[in-house]
Amino acid sequence: MADKEPQQPKELPIVLVHRLPSYKIPLDPSFRDQLRSQFHMLDPHESPEPYDSFLARHAPFIRVLMTIGYSPISAEFLERLPVLELIVATSAGLNHIDLPACWSRGIVVTNASLAFAEDVADCAVGLLIDVLRRISAADRFVRGRLWPVKENYPLGFKLGDKRVGIVGLGSIGSEVAKRLLAFGCTIAYTSRNKKQSVSFPFYANVRDLAANSDVLVLCCALTKETYHMINKDVMVALGKDGVIINVGRGSLINEKELLQCLVGGEMGGAGLDVYEIEPNVPKELFGLDNVVLSPHCAVMTPESFEALDQLIVVNLKAFFSNKPLVSVVSNE
Amino acid sequence: MADKEPQQPEELPIVLVHRLPSFKIPSDSSFRDQLRSQFHMLDPHESPEPYESFLARHAPFIRVLMTIGPSPVSAEFLERLPFLELIVATSAGLNHIDLPACWSRGIVVTNASLAFAEDVADCAVGLLIDVLRRISAADRFVRDRLWPVKENYPLGFKLGGKRVGIVGLGSIGSEVAKRLLAFGCTIAYTSRNKKQSVSFPFYANVRDLAANSDVLVLCCALTKETYHMINKDVMVALGKDGVIINVGRGSLINEKELVQCLVGGEMGGAGLDVYENEPNVPKELFGLDNVVLSPHCAVMTPESFEALDQLIVVNLKAFFSNKPLVSVVSNE
Numbered sequence: 001m002a003d004k005e006p007q008q009p010k011e012l013p014i015v016l017v018h019r020l021p022s023y024k025i026p027l028d029p030s031f032r033d034q035l036r037s038q039f040h041m042l043d044p045h046e047s048p049e050p051y052d053s054f055l056a057r058h059a060p061f062i063r064v065l066m067t068i069g070y071s072p073i074s075a076e077f078l079e080r081l082p083v084l085e086l087i088v089a090t091s092a093g094l095n096h097i098d099l100p101a102c103w104s105r106g107i108v109v110t111n112a113s114l115a116f117a118e119d120v121a122d123c124a125v126g127l128l129i130d131v132l133r134r135i136s137a138a139d140r141f142v143r144g145r146l147w148p149v150k151e152n153y154p155l156g157f158k159l160g161d162k163r164v165g166i167v168g169l170g171s172i173g174s175e176v177a178k179r180l181l182a183f184g185c186t187i188a189y190t191s192r193n194k195k196q197s198v199s200f201p202f203y204a205n206v207r208d209l210a211a212n213s214d215v216l217v218l219c220c221a222l223t224k225e226t227y228h229m230i231n232k233d234v235m236v237a238l239g240k241d242g243v244i245i246n247v248g249r250g251s252l253i254n255e256k257e258l259l260q261c262l263v264g265g266e267m268g269g270a271g272l273d274v275y276e277i278e279p280n281v282p283k284e285l286f287g288l289d290n291v292v293l294s295p296h297c298a299v300m301t302p303e304s305f306e307a308l309d310q311l312i313v314v315n316l317k318a319f320f321s322n323k324p325l326v327s328v329v330s331n332e
Numbered sequence: 333m334a335d336k337e338p339q340q341p342e343e344l345p346i347v348l349v350h351r352l353p354s355f356k357i358p359s360d361s362s363f364r365d366q367l368r369s370q371f372h373m374l375d376p377h378e379s380p381e382p383y384e385s386f387l388a389r390h391a392p393f394i395r396v397l398m399t400i401g402p403s404p405v406s407a408e409f410l411e412r413l414p415f416l417e418l419i420v421a422t423s424a425g426l427n428h429i430d431l432p433a434c435w436s437r438g439i440v441v442t443n444a445s446l447a448f449a450e451d452v453a454d455c456a457v458g459l460l461i462d463v464l465r466r467i468s469a470a471d472r473f474v475r476d477r478l479w480p481v482k483e484n485y486p487l488g489f490k491l492g493g494k495r496v497g498i499v500g501l502g503s504i505g506s507e508v509a510k511r512l513l514a515f516g517c518t519i520a521y522t523s524r525n526k527k528q529s530v531s532f533p534f535y536a537n538v539r540d541l542a543a544n545s546d547v548l549v550l551c552c553a554l555t556k557e558t559y560h561m562i563n564k565d566v567m568v569a570l571g572k573d574g575v576i577i578n579v580g581r582g583s584l585i586n587e588k589e590l591v592q593c594l595v596g597g598e599m600g601g602a603g604l605d606v607y608e609n610e611p612n613v614p615k616e617l618f619g620l621d622n623v624v625l626s627p628h629c630a631v632m633t634p635e636s637f638e639a640l641d642q643l644i645v646v647n648l649k650a651f652f653s654n655k656p657l658v659s660v661v662s663n664e
Binding site: 118119122123125126127129130133136137138139140141142147148153157158160161167178179180182183184187191215222278279280286292293294295297300301302303304 | 451455467472473474475480487488491494511515635636
């Protein structure tokens with residue numbers, strides 16, 4: 001079905017490109033060519049026909065759709081695609097997709113976690129070392145020409161003794177664990193369900209995990225259940241020296257309460273890649289040396305984008321050849 | 333020999349405290365108490381007697397000396413201590429001690445590497461992640477309120493797959509290797525001699541290592557042989573995207589040539605904890621986003637200082653009980 005000579009578009013398997021008009025398929029030419037040589041990419045926004053009639057006309061043939069960025073998929077939208085079987089998402093977080101509606105229809109959803117996991121984990125670990133060892137703050141100290149003036153820079157804290165609690169032990173959480181073990185940290189986790197094949201201690205809820213940890217690393221999906229799961233109770237349980245690293249979604253944390261704790265000196269520190277309302281970062285954080293602020297770029301390496309391109313092509317080909325899919329998002 | 337009741341000082345084994353007047357052991361520390369309860373600590377600067385006569389009078393009984401900070405120990409100084417057998421140093425770097433003079437006298441030297449290695453390695457890895465993923469630069473970007481203004485932050489680069497060349501595979505270099513393996517990096521090294529028990533590829537000189545690496549991590553001692561070992565040749569061999577992390581001594585690198593390469597865009601970046609002329613950091617580096625600057629604090633955690641205190645006590649006790657010493661610095 002997929003070979004190098006361009007086939008008549010009508011003969012290639014159909015993939016709907018679902019995007020808000022402002023998002024486009026990345027201009028990476030080889031990825032675009034790869035897709036177009038193997039699939040008939042239907043993009044309503046590239047057609048002069050009105051969106052609704054374009055969609056209605058093609059709907060009987062659309063078994064697969066690819067979402068670009070955070071273009072939302074609601075239950076109502078799904079109803080317009082009665083033969084849809086697969087959604088190939090291009091991000092790790094899927095809070096813009098009505099997953100329960102997909103699963104009740106038997107629609108399979110794949111995401112980018114497998115492509116992104118290592119880079120996000122690298123970033124999470126980098127943020128943690130930075131917070132504990134004050135690397136960015138020390139860099140500011142030097143650039144502010146303070147080193148010759150003030151004798152010594154305040155001490156940081158050792159990583160190796162820290163008890164790290166991972167919230168969400170999926171692909172990203174597992175890569176974080178693997179790295180932190182090499183630093184001598186001990187790992188525990190919470191997850192929707194205990195994972196049988198994993199030997200780290202499991203806690204059924206995040207408050208108990210926090211009470212037994214020095215650091216929390218948030219690697220889980222944002223859902224109704226996990227919204228604001230990190231609140232003042234959890235922060236108090238984590239303790240006055242506790243550190244939170246968030247590479248998930250901003251709203252996993254009650255940001256207002258996080259601010260109060262950090263500004264009030266009731267927490268050890270935080271490394272944040274995500275915020276409740278991006279790109280608005282609470283300005284109270286700018287004056288704190290025990291906080292490291294990252295502009296939602298934990299996935300941003302050329303290597304992860306290329307890995308994602310490959311992952312998408314692999315899944316589309318697999319679907320149309322009835323082969324197993326990868327990076328499937330499940331309900332466990 | 334060592335018990336809780338204070339013994340007559342004359343009965344305890346003698347240890348000379350060798351320090352420049354400006355360096356001190358904190359007077360309120362439990363470390364000071366531990367030492368004084370087990371050893372007769374002779375400190376010329378705490379005696380009203382003139383330094384020379386104090387030293388000459390006690391010299392026949394001095395078998396061990398403890399250096400505080402980088403207080404220099406020259407061959408000339410050693411000649412005044414004819415019975416000296418052991419020097420317990422309190423830093424990892426020993427370029428302030430005439431090691432060849434010690435070894436030719438059969439004097440054993442121990443350093444702080446075993447106590448410091450993990451924290452220094454954590455810092456080296458933190459600096460590397462920071463340079464590759466631009467964590468400190470991104471933090472500045474956010475704090476400067478640029479995130480809402482400029483759309484996206486420039487991409488970083490993946491750690492996994494990077495070929496890391498470790499210069500000096502001692503305690504610190506080994507801990508760096510252990511950590512970076514967990515990120516998916518490949519490791520090679522150069523050292524004075526190939527290490528038989530190690531399976532990483534060995535290069536006999538640093539230029540060949542650089543030619544086969546993407547990153548160099550400098551973890552070796554500063555000696556006549558290693559002075560300015562990282563020069564323009566090596567930087568060119570490392571390549572235009574090459575990254576250097578230095579947690580050793582500033583003068584391992586020809587700093588003038590490093591600054592030229594970095595400012596000229598001929599290198600990928602650098603993470604520096606040490607400089608040729610501390611605390612003076614070349615100001616040309618302050619404007620570069622691919623450089624992370626640390627004020628010689630890779631060891632600075634309370635945990636590593638406590639580990640060092642313990643290491644010193646362990647070695648002093650071991651020496652006087654004829655037991656094996658740890659963290660011995662050898663000529664290999």
